[in-house]
Amino acid sequence: MKNKKNILIVVFIVLGMIFVLSFNDHNFKRAVDACLAGSQKLSDSKITDLEEARKFCEDQIKKNK
Numbered sequence: 001m002k003n004k005k006n007i008l009i010v011v012f013i014v015l016g017m018i019f020v021l022s023f024n025d026h027n028f029k030r031a032v033d034a035c036l037a038g039s040q041k042l043s044d045s046k047i048t049d050l051e052e053a054r055k056f057c058e059d060q061i062k063k064n065k
Contacts, residue, residue: 028061031057031061032054032057032058032061035057035060035061036050036053036054036057039053039057
């Protein structure tokens with residue numbers, strides 16, 4: 001009985017970690033997309049190099065974490 005309880009606790013901890021890590025990546029992608037959209041609206045001259053803008057947004061978000 002106690003052994004089953006310990007196994008279930010370990011399984012739920014592992015599932016919880018997988019769940020948290022997968023949504024962490026999802027939230028990061030959404031933040032980068034929002035940064036790109038905001039930079040397009042705020043910029044007087046439209047950003048032409050989307051990859052450079054994405055890299056800049058990713059660096060800024062990682063730095064602010």
